[in-house]
């Protein structure tokens with residue numbers, strides 16, 4: 001390695017450390033000021049917004065700002081998709097666009113199909129004015145027992161076969177009666193929007209918490225595969 005290169009690396013590292021230290025000082029000052037203002041630590045303050053289903057757009061914008069400044073201490077990631085980062089807000093998630101025109105968030109928040117079947121689709125409860133982020137009900141996995149309790153089918157093939165029959169019946173205007181309500185709604189949803197019944201199999205069904213109870217909803221159903 002040449003002496004010039006050694007020197008360059010040394011200087012560069014020194015610069016970075018200095019910058020990092022400076023940033024850390026600013027962060028500390030911000031944190032102290034916050035604590036003096038509200039009496040809450042950064043984490044407590046963030047939690048008070050995360051756990052509040054009525055949090056305002058301004059509060060959530062502030063949460064995101066804080067998350068950028070205090071990386072990793074304010075929000076935890078549930079999962080990162082290609083287009084969005086999905087953060088954990090307890091019973092809800094915060095979905096932030098990474099790039100593009102926010103169309104996906106707008107679609108999930110305002111599509112007619114979603115408004116038609118609020119019982120089957122996770123609700124969007126809050127959004128920024130430009131759809132750069134949305135707050136959506138968190139969907140968690142439904143276990144096999146719960147699935148069975150909901151539909152009373154021993155296996156999935158039989159479930160899908162029956163669903164197909166119910167869809168056809170809806171299409172000719174003679175709905176089949178006597179099936180679980182969720183299943184009837186699923187069949188209507190498929191009939192109306194040409195969703196393949198296979199999309200509604202067990203792995204695509206999850207639950208959200210509504211009124212303190214588990215409520216079945218579609219997870220990543222056909223509609224979300226638009227892009």
Ligand SMILES: Nc1ncnc2c1ncn2[C@@H]1O[C@H](COP(=O)(O)OP(=O)(O)O)[C@@H](O)[C@H]1O
Pocket residue numbers: 078079080081082083084085086093104122136137138139140
């Ligand atoms: N409402 C939700 N509840 C729980 N997890 C979610 C929710 N929405 C998305 N996720 C998780 O985050 C991942 C990325 O979200 P997704 O909506 O697919 O974003 P992208 O448009 O970037 O693909 C999903 O695959 C899923 O695991």
Ligand SMILES: [Mg+2]
Pocket residue numbers: 081082
């Ligand atoms: Mg995805």
